[in-house]
Amino acid sequence: MRILLIEDDKKTSEYVANGFAEAGHVCDTIDDGRDGLFQLTRETYDVAIVDRMLPGLDGLSLVKAIRAAQVRIPVLFLTSIGGVDDRVDGLEAGGDDYLVKPFAFSELVARVNALARRPPFSEHKTVLKVADLELDLVRRQATRAGQTIELQPREFTLLEVLMRGDGRVLTRTMLLERVWDFHFDPKTSVVETHISRLRAKIDKPFETPLLHTIRNTGYSLHASR
Structure with a gap:
């Protein structure tokens, strides 16, 4: 599986990327929202993991932008912003799942696998x-x-x-x-x-x-x- 992690906290980014690498997946990392938007519109990934609070472009705006560009990749928000209204905002922006920090890596893997198992769009293959x-x-x-x-x-x-x-x-x-x-x-x-x-x-x-x-x-x- 090929995953894009858009996360500006270095420790979290390294922890998640290393975990997926040990599981045999490719996990690219980006720490800026605008760079993440550019990457998602030019490369193919199976799942994107996106933080809400990002420099350059916040996570909600990023996901709204890729949906407007018809990028149908499954998106999981991974963020410390965990209120009910915040989760609703994330899902209504075009996110497919929402996981609040701190989190168990095993749960993150399970959620990512669940997203990857969803029936693919024409441009998204499993x-x-x-x-x-x-x-x-x-x-x-x-x-x-x-x-x-x-x-x-x-x-x-x-x-x-x-x-x-x-x-x-x-x-x-x-x-x-x-x-x-x-x-x-x-x-x-x-x-x-x-x-x-x-x-x-x-x-x-x-x-x-x-x-x-x-x-x-x-x-x-x-x-x-």
């Missing part, structure tokens, strides 16, 4: 497909030709990022940022090693390869053209 390869983002299950493929958490995230690429070439740098959250080159073969492991699981047992190496450029996941 099952990714490329040819006969399927990735269920909620059940965290990969299958090809009906056969279950066992993936480690990082392999699952890597496959998710590749499948979301819609056949586009993703460079090594892009994969380091989106899968490992590295904004620098660690000078290791971590990408190549995981690509090799992933290819052994999703391609080698099957007749048609889907994971392609584009020499001196990167990697692409698509059916043969």
